[in-house]
Amino acid sequence: MNNKLKLAVSPHIHSGQSTAGIMRDVIISLLPATIAGTVIFGLRSLLVVAICVAACVGFEALFNFIIKKDQTIGDFSAAVTGLLLALNLPANIPLWQCVVGALFAIVVVKCLFGGIGCNPVNPAITARVFMLIAFGSMTVQAFPTVVDTVSSATPLSLGEGAAMPDLLDLFLGLNGGAIGETCVLALVLGFVYLLVRRVITWHIPVAYIGTVFVCSFFMEGMDFTSALAMILSGGLFIGAIFMATDYVTSPATAAGKLIFGLGAGLITFVIRYFGVYPEGVSFAILFMNILTPYIDSWTRHKVFGVGGKKA
């Protein structure tokens, strides 16, 4: 008969799930935020997105080419990093800074550590922190172009005594900030999509945002509205939903995810209230990224039939 029969160890079928499929879903989930950012901050937002995505994909392709590694841009993870980076930048950022940020994210944080799956920290978050420190560009806030009234800066950088912006404005994103971070409505839509597609679970975002809410609630003297304004401001939603849930740099089990979210929430809260920077989301996620291998080893599932009392 034929000599073409394959011999292989089982299983002989596969779910069809792939890295590229997951990344495609993440990109789709970020589209509402991208569109909202463009509406709120103008067409230049799209330019920033395009430059970041092209630079990230380009740098990864170039790096793989130079070190003669199999091309990996087809898994769309570089595109996701580019998109996330862009959505974390203000629309009026100098374009050359976007390119430097992409270089840092892809080459320094991702490729030099071995590429996808090997980076110890989230590339987009780390690049954002790098740019914040190197350029101070994040303090140059973009302002909404769709509202006529005097626009506010991100509420977190308002001084003491300034009036809190309207909660509905915060929910819709009609306030200053990075391209993709202000419109909470769009971010929540993306969250729902990711949950429905089972790309992520609820644990990290809910634990993270919940912790910030509860801490702020007590800090603000049990004021519900102020606590709500606190979670709707800054980069909390985009960070909690899209950056803290990065597979590579967050724990695998539900228990680990809850610890990760709780820790990130506490750090964010502390930086927001007591730190020198107005925003703590990036630092919090970065710090929890570093703890992830430890959290993973503390929170493995109990193995069925091993040790302990029988059920």
Next chain:
Amino acid sequence: MAFSLHGVHVPHRKHTQDKPVVRMDAPNTVVIPMVMHIGKPARLIVKVGDFVKVGTKIAEADGAVSAPIHSSVSGKVVKIQDFLLSNGAKAPAVVIESDGEMASDETIKAPVVDSKESLMAALTESGIVGLGGAGFPTHVKFNVDPSRIEYLVINGAECEPYVTSDTVTMVERGADMAYALRVLSKYLGIKNVIIGIESNKKTAVASMQKLSEEVKDACTLQVKVLPAVYPQGGEKVLIYHTTGKVVPVGKLPIDVGCIVVNCTTLATIGSYLQTGMPLVEKCVTVDGGAVKNPQNVLAPIGTSMAEMFAFCGGLTVEPAKLIYGGPMMGLTVPDDTAPVIKNTNAILALTEKEARLPKTTACIRCGACTNTCPFGLAPAAISKALEKKDAEALEELSVNACMECGCCSFVCPANRPLVQNNKLAKAFLREEKAKEEAKA
């Protein structure tokens, strides 16, 4: 602590579920290996030139954990040849040329069973082994102090894609199962019987509910309909979902008061006790995209895959993989001369498209493997520990608990060889242990 055992939703592809079982014509030749069970190979008692009939014993059980083997056709022993087993070892196999008559051995008559001892003797002579997959000799499994048996669990889950031979057995052979249950409960004192069936097998569930009524006077048969989540039919998974008992790693079901038998094994016990015809034929699901007419075939043991496929209308395209068993845990074979053996429940001829797997890429630490593993293992961490040859870490990760169901590899978006590494890790630990024992 209560466990929630995970698993995966596999495509069912149970095309043959509602088709009647068809008995195959006498094959031209059969190749019967002396290893079709767990334990010592059977000891050959025929030689080239001997004439045999259906049911004639051709090999004796060798030692306590072994099983006798009987001819599945009438005809002449033409050759004793080496046979390559799935684990790479070799065992002799008897090649019998069929005379086409399928004449039964005249000495065959129903065994006299009037005590536990005579029941055990009959089961030993029957050649019956676990037909669900592992092929553990049935007489060894039942040969325990009856007071230890709290539950008899019947495995009717049949969670592998394509495979329906157990399902059709439950539908068509309820009477044989009833007979076996009566005898087992009479001489082993078995009172509580639970059969676990996946919810997608409605006809089997109905048939077993009828059976439950029938055997009411002898034992309580509880029909448990379980979610169709692979690997529902894994022995320890099934025990947990039917009785709530957890079998510790390295222990047997009987250690928690359970004996598990496959439903087809039970039906075969029933027919043997009534007729005395030992295990010489097997209901086998013949399926896969390359098979023209997929169906369940009642085939003499030793029939080659080639003759099975020919009986099912042949292959429409050149297959990419030939598999014994289901696609989640089945074994591939190098050619179609591979025979049906005692514990073969399916033979599949998968097309290039069906057998195509995605390319393996880097682990993205998504956690799907550990969140899918029914036993809560961490396959990605096990693979890493194996790469470092870290025996201590592998023990720590309890790799020996792995039942090799393949869920981790099935869901891995990077298609990493996770269950394959688990198998290697278990083998590595065995070697390390042997080395240590040799030193001591």
